[in-house]
Amino acid sequence: MIAALIHWLDERLQLDGLIAPLRHKTVPTHRLSYWYFFGGITLFLFIIQVLTGILLLLYYRPGANEAFESVQYIMTRVQFGWLIRSIHSWSANLMIFTAFVHMFSVVFLKAYRKPRELTWVTGMLLLFLVMGFGFSGYLLPWNTLAFFATKVGTEIAGQVPFIGKPIMIFLRGGEEVTGATLTRFFGFHVAVLPGIVTVLIAIHLFLVQRLGMSVPPKVEAAWEANPAARREMKFFPNFMLRELMAWYVAIGALGALAALFPWELGVKADPFVSAPAGIKPEWYFLFMFQTLKIIPSKVWLFDGEVLGVLGCSLAGMLWMLLPFFEGDRSARIKAWFTGLSIFALVYVIGMSIYGYVAN
Amino acid sequence: MAMLQINLRPRALRSACLAGLLALAACLGYGQAVNSCLDCHSAQPGRLEVTPEKFSQDIHAQKGLTCTSCHGGDASSYDPEQAMSRKAGWKGKVDRKQIPQLCGSCHANPAFMRTYNPSLRTDQLDQYHTSVHGKRLATGDTKVAVCTDCHSVHDLRPPSDPRSTVNPVNVAKTCSRCHSDASYMKQYGIPTDQFANYSTSVHHDALAVRGDLSAPTCTTCHGNHGAVPPGVDKVQNVCANCHVFQAQMYQKSTHSKAFQDKGLPGCVVCHTNHGIHLPSDAMLGTGPQGVCMRCHAPGDHCDRARATIQGNLTQLDQSIKDADQALRLAESAGMEVSEARLSQDQARDALTKARVTIHSFQAALVNQDIQAGMKIAAANQKAGKDAMVERNHRRIGLGICLIAIAFMLVGLWLYIKKLES
Numbered sequence: 001m002i003a004a005l006i007h008w009l010d011e012r013l014q015l016d017g018l019i020a021p022l023r024h025k026t027v028p029t030h031r032l033s034y035w036y037f038f039g040g041i042t043l044f045l046f047i048i049q050v051l052t053g054i055l056l057l058l059y060y061r062p063g064a065n066e067a068f069e070s071v072q073y074i075m076t077r078v079q080f081g082w083l084i085r086s087i088h089s090w091s092a093n094l095m096i097f098t099a100f101v102h103m104f105s106v107v108f109l110k111a112y113r114k115p116r117e118l119t120w121v122t123g124m125l126l127l128f129l130v131m132g133f134g135f136s137g138y139l140l141p142w143n144t145l146a147f148f149a150t151k152v153g154t155e156i157a158g159q160v161p162f163i164g165k166p167i168m169i170f171l172r173g174g175e176e177v178t179g180a181t182l183t184r185f186f187g188f189h190v191a192v193l194p195g196i197v198t199v200l201i202a203i204h205l206f207l208v209q210r211l212g213m214s215v216p217p218k219v220e221a222a223w224e225a226n227p228a229a230r231r232e233m234k235f236f237p238n239f240m241l242r243e244l245m246a247w248y249v250a251i252g253a254l255g256a257l258a259a260l261f262p263w264e265l266g267v268k269a270d271p272f273v274s275a276p277a278g279i280k281p282e283w284y285f286l287f288m289f290q291t292l293k294i295i296p297s298k299v300w301l302f303d304g305e306v307l308g309v310l311g312c313s314l315a316g317m318l319w320m321l322l323p324f325f326e327g328d329r330s331a332r333i334k335a336w337f338t339g340l341s342i343f344a345l346v347y348v349i350g351m352s353i354y355g356y357v358a359n
Numbered sequence: 360m361a362m363l364q365i366n367l368r369p370r371a372l373r374s375a376c377l378a379g380l381l382a383l384a385a386c387l388g389y390g391q392a393v394n395s396c397l398d399c400h401s402a403q404p405g406r407l408e409v410t411p412e413k414f415s416q417d418i419h420a421q422k423g424l425t426c427t428s429c430h431g432g433d434a435s436s437y438d439p440e441q442a443m444s445r446k447a448g449w450k451g452k453v454d455r456k457q458i459p460q461l462c463g464s465c466h467a468n469p470a471f472m473r474t475y476n477p478s479l480r481t482d483q484l485d486q487y488h489t490s491v492h493g494k495r496l497a498t499g500d501t502k503v504a505v506c507t508d509c510h511s512v513h514d515l516r517p518p519s520d521p522r523s524t525v526n527p528v529n530v531a532k533t534c535s536r537c538h539s540d541a542s543y544m545k546q547y548g549i550p551t552d553q554f555a556n557y558s559t560s561v562h563h564d565a566l567a568v569r570g571d572l573s574a575p576t577c578t579t580c581h582g583n584h585g586a587v588p589p590g591v592d593k594v595q596n597v598c599a600n601c602h603v604f605q606a607q608m609y610q611k612s613t614h615s616k617a618f619q620d621k622g623l624p625g626c627v628v629c630h631t632n633h634g635i636h637l638p639s640d641a642m643l644g645t646g647p648q649g650v651c652m653r654c655h656a657p658g659d660h661c662d663r664a665r666a667t668i669q670g671n672l673t674q675l676d677q678s679i680k681d682a683d684q685a686l687r688l689a690e691s692a693g694m695e696v697s698e699a700r701l702s703q704d705q706a707r708d709a710l711t712k713a714r715v716t717i718h719s720f721q722a723a724l725v726n727q728d729i730q731a732g733m734k735i736a737a738a739n740q741k742a743g744k745d746a747m748v749e750r751n752h753r754r755i756g757l758g759i760c761l762i763a764i765a766f767m768l769v770g771l772w773l774y775i776k777k778l779e780s
Binding site for chain 2: 072075076082083233237238241242244245248249251252255256259260261262264265267
């Protein structure tokens with residue numbers, strides 16, 4: 001029956017021709033191959049985000065007077081609403097985590113080197129946009145923590161010289177965080193960002209498909225010295241089935257997190273109360289937040305916070321252009337880049353932990 | 360530069376410099392009126408000392424009044440004979456008996472006061488004449504309070520200023536300066552423990568500790584300029600200014616007439632006057648805090664009603680605590696019960712309302728509020744328990760899903776092995 005249906009479709013759409021490249025695609029097999037799975041897991045979590053996001057849209061109402069109540073309704077009245085919202089929130093966090101893991105695995109496996117510079121750049125852009133998803137989505141339940149986190153976050157954006165203030169007003173939809181900000185963030189979260197991300201994912205996947213999987217330099221050198229040692233597996237079905245296993249593990253982890261630790265709703269935002277003591281942003285912004293906190297208020301003639309915001313922006317920009325700086329330089333220089341990458345990883349983890357435990 | 364090189368003889372130069380200095384002195388002193396009173400009194404010892412710094416804090420000085428406005432005299436003269444001459448209208452130290460009249464010469468004049476502050480009352484002097492202080496002063500008792508005793512003098516601040524002696528937060532302390540002084544009050548034969556009692560009261564706690572300026576202080580119940588002790592039969596009217604519902608219930612109750620007949624001072628019988636503590640359900644009990652059994656006999660109709668009301672209140676209080684506990688447990692398990700949490704406030708409101716309804720002294724009326732609260736608390740407790748049942752269902756569902764996923768993983772792994780063998 002299914003075979004007949006596939007045959008019927010194949011006659012009309014020439015499906016075989018479409019999936020032929022997948023049949024020929026291979027994935028290098030070596031002791032570090034498992035890092036290849038993280039890109040796929042991130043994509044899977046993004047798909048989960050889209051699906052659960054669409055379901056949440058059926059009940060969510062953007063607006064300062066309705067947002068909190070609608071999420072409360074989803075959590076308490078809608079059948080399995082708690083599950084959908086908890087999975088949406090947990091998978092958002094897991095997606096950002098796996099995106100970071102994927103990014104650092106690409107860095108340490110030197111997968112960004114020629115000819116994959118554009119894959120890296122699109123990946124970095126996707127990481128920034130995914131963090132934008134997190135920032136905009138965090139406000140949508142309109143609870144106290146989200147309200148003040150958005151206030152602090154947009155204030156930080158406002159620190160950028162010259163363009164900071166207009167950016168802040170654009171993000172907030174006015175001078176203050178209000179219902180206008182919520183509507184705006186909702187628009188970014190469900191329309192603007194998904195549109196851009198979908199296009200970038202398509203480009204990213206096309207580049208991965210076109211250029212194939214990168215092999216770490218040491219493994220590549222070993223294989224060139226001994227071509228008989230080269231190992232590969234078919235993308236379809238061998239790698240795909242393994243990826244499917246990873247997706248099952250991811251969905252199991254998501255289900256467990258959602259059932260054991262349902263995402264809390266908090267208290268409805270009240271713009272007239274003072275900010276809760278020791279307010280912190282989401283964990284993926286903590287390393288930047290803590291960096292800004294430890295910079296003195298005045299560094300020589302410059303405002304410390306402005307300097308910190310500019311420094312973080314510049315570091316992010318330079319990080320995105322990493323492959324172009326490294327290029328075909330000597331092994332010694334490349335070792336320096338590896339050292340820099342290790343420092344970046346230690347810094348991000350260290351500052352995040354410091355930010356988490358600091359008062 | 361050549362233009363500035365003017366040849367002057369030394370004598371002419373000295374004259375020019377002197378003229379310049381005089382002009383500078385005149386310019387610096389411009390606009391500052393001479394006040395010989397302050398110049399001398401800032402160097403006087405003890406009570407005669409009034410410094411410009413102190414007087415500048417006074418609302419009258421800020422409005423442009425000077426020493427002569429009250430004391431007369433000529434402040435422009437540094438000759439004591441002239442400055443304090445009767446011819447110049449100098450009155451000297453104002454006699455205590457004359458102080459209310461002196462202050463009233465402006466403050467009881469609406470046309471004059473309107474030029475400074477149209478919203479300021481001008482009946483203080485009239486009120487003062489009706490007060491115990493005013494009446495005693497009229498009989499020649501100069502120990503009683505006059506305007507300056509409460510408002511201070513020479514650094515008198517408006518009541519809205521937190522440093523003012525008559526700011527609501529400071530009023531009790533100001534009254535206590537005389538009323539807590541046992542030797543000063545000895546001749547009047549009234550207690551001197553009012554401030555000590557008030558300091559332990561719920562009203563003092565609200566006003567001085569929590570900063571609630573609407574909470575009562577001495578003047579709220581006794582009046583300020585027309586201060587008198589409220590009459591025994593008028594106490595409930597004083598309390599009713601704030602405790603409206605309690606007063607309405609009390610007025611309709613059997614206690615109202617009974618207390619009136621016996622000449623008992625209403626609210627004060629159970630709650631005392633200055634040292635009013637936060638009421639508790641124990642006041643309905645038979646223990647040391649109980650008030651009912653001071654008049655009622657054990658086992659009579661009223662005692663039974665008391666026991667019923669106290670029992671119901673305790674039951675509702677416990678139900679609310681149980682519901683809180685159930686909701687806390689559900690919350691700690693990550694369950695969303697914020698609606699029930701919010702609804703708990705309604706149950707607490709019902710308990711508060713029941714405690715107000717006690718003043719009707721009718722068990723049936725109190726029970727109506729109790730039952731309304733019990734219904735809400737029971738529903739909220741159920742919501743907490745249901746949330747825990749739901750949590751267990753989720754965990755069972757999770758277990759089944761994880762087993763299914765484990766089976767899928769094993770199946771996939773075996774399939775991959777088979778495919779690659």
